[in-house]
Amino acid sequence: MDAGHALQAKSLSREFGGFFAVRDVDFTLHRGSIQAVIGPNGAGKSTLFNLLTKHIAPSSGEIFHEGDDVTGLSMPALAKRGVVRSFQISAVFASLTVRQNLELALLRPAGSAWDLLGRVTGKRAIAERADALLERFELGECAESLAGNLSYGRKRVLELATTLALEPRVLLLDEPMAGLGREDIGRVTDLIREVGEGRTILLVEHNMKVVADLADRITVMVRGRILAEGPYDEVSARADVVAAYTGQGHD
């Protein structure tokens, strides 16, 4: 496979009891780009994400990361290769504090996750990185709150911060703006653009303005298949895409 591709799917399918949530999808995530997947509810976007990150196993098809076949790897193994995702339903460690959420993410890259006797607070490098992330994401004032008690928007920001703590090379964000207020959306958009430097990002997003702002290329999914692919302006102008997206089209 072409090593210029960050992630690549070859005729990827996933079936749930006879129903194909993703059917025979060929998809390429180009290295260094920001790409978006759009499509109506239930189109299979999250399932595609789950497949690409090996959260679930494909029924058939292959997945490549930087040219290597990673179809048989586990989600942690892929994460170790630098492919990290966020979840559509915000995923934070609810009983840990905001700071602990970040520390937890930082432990493995720092090689301390298997330390059974040390103290988390004793790791200088981790503490400094956590401080930097808290500041950058403006989470400083709630650093000691339990993540489960944060507002929805804060949880999303924390999740993004936790994901970025790993310095991933490939970042998959499932609806990062869902549930955010207008102000937050602007901020998070800037953040994503900022961290996009030198990284590859794939995002699922329903907010078209965000998609237009951020994405170099978009992919439209409908009913488990890819309907169209290309630059935003070109794709969004296509009649079949508009029809599919507004739910008026029948094919």
Place this chain on the structure above:
Amino acid sequence: MTMILGVPAAVLFGQLLLGLINGAFYAMLSLGLAVIFGMMNIVNFAHGAQYMLGAMTAWLLLTYLGIGYWWALLLVPLMVGASGLLLERFVLRRLYRLDHLYGMLLTFGLALVLQGLLTNAFGSSGQPYSIPAELMGGRNLGFMFLPNYRAWVIAASLLVCLTTWYVIERTRLGAYLRAATENPMLVQAFGIRVPRMIMLTYGAGVGLAALAGVLAAPVYQVGPTMGADLIIVVFAVVVIGGMGSIMGSIVTGFLVGLIEGLTKAFYPELSSTVVFVVMAVVLMVRPAGLFGSKPEQAQNHRQVLDGASTSPRTQTIQFLVMAALFAAAPLVVYPGFMMKAMLFALFACAFNLIAGYGKLVSFGHAMFLGTAGYVSGHAAKSWGLTPELAVLAGTAAAALLGLASGWLAIRRSGIYFAMVTLAFAQMIYFVALQAPFTGGEDGLQAIPRGHLFGLIDLSRPANLYGFVLAIFLGGFYLIMRVVGSPFGLVLRGISDHETRAQSLGLETERFKLVAFTLSAALSGLAGATKAITSQIATLVDVHWSMSGEVLLMTFLGGVGTLFGPVVGAFVVVAMQNYLAALGQWVIVLHGTIFVLCVLIFRRGIVGEASLLLRRWSARPAAAAHPAAALTPHRQPAGH
């Protein structure tokens, strides 16, 4: 006489028939469990007790009112089923928003209460119940003799099972039931009263257990404990079959019965453990069970932990205070009590490591306590090892057992994990019962205390106390450090949201396995030391009721808190010591405490106390913690 593979044909067929009978009961009970679980997400631990209640009620009706078998067959399921309705309406209904485990804990408590009450009233020995006149005798089939009653049991249970299957899978009523399981709100919107439907389902499930009890009365001895061991085998059946399908539980029930029968004919020594061996194999090759379609979804928990709020310094100070108190305790408290309580406290703390911080609630931790006790006792007695080496040997044995059982058990989570560990522990119990070096029913007696490092004489009370104190404090300190370590943070993260932890590149299964093994080893440390201290190792320490006790100690004291298990252990041991005269009432008390802990006291003593303390303290904002210890999971019922 015809022989088949070296076994007389009559014996083989006889055992197969017996297996089929047992299988009929497994099928009926696991069917009821599956129906109740499917509808309410509650693992009805009381199912065995309700089966027993069915048999006991039939016996009572006959003995005191002269009401015979056929009427009992009709009346008893209705009576016991009605008690199920009340139970659902007034107790279980409060649990639907909580983690599934609370349902299992509560019904476990209820089972203890029922068993204890009936033992008090009628003694623990079994009572005979005669076969109704119509079904006396039997017929000769040529290759074997078939008693009529046994033929009837098989036919009746098949009829019951298939009727249930038909109602649920093929009728309109069943369609509503299944729809209500999927989407209670929607069904409610169609004008069906979901809560009432759930109540009736539970009542029907309980009635089914009682019916099985009546059918069983003439076959087995009728007694208060007849359901307890059975339910554990039924759990293994459920794990083997997977809780997914009704037909699956029926087929698996009969299958397991037949396998047991075959084993009894060809290799009787293995007959009581074969179910658990089959379970282990199934877990290895098909973790979701033979008929289970999907592995259960990971639940996301939310729990406020004590360790999160106290700084390492405060913890160290608390630890030192405890050490000083315990060192001085023999001046005022009977040292024997202190040693016993400290060892149970260590056991409970070890259990809490995996149950509280890893959120993997094991129902079989007694296997580690007991195995280590036997091994260290044997090492000290037969090999003549010094106490520290004997304790080490016991601890190592428990760690190995933890590694092996954990490797299989962590393939499942939540209630399945609880059932798998319980089943493995039962297997160890049977091994301990039969193995040559455990002394069977008598256990190991007169284990020498010996000289520590060959120097310090442990038969001197002060030395012995110091030895136990050092082991307790050492074990506790280790657990405290692990909980506060990066590893501990990872463990808590995994119990919060396993998938998220995986997406961060953490191989969660390995962390869980190491934590489980560590917990097993520390439980073993307690058990091994206990054997040396008390100089005996018996079946009590491997019995499931011991696994229940450690659960009780931990939940009573405060699961997921550092000092909770210590407090819980002291309370429970004190209860046993000072209330020993109450006999079986202690079991009723245990059961009642379980029920209360689940219903109103979910944080336990230490958890509730530290919450009060926090509320009291100046910062009001800090008290905004989530109300329940575990998050709402799913809500089958409307309001």
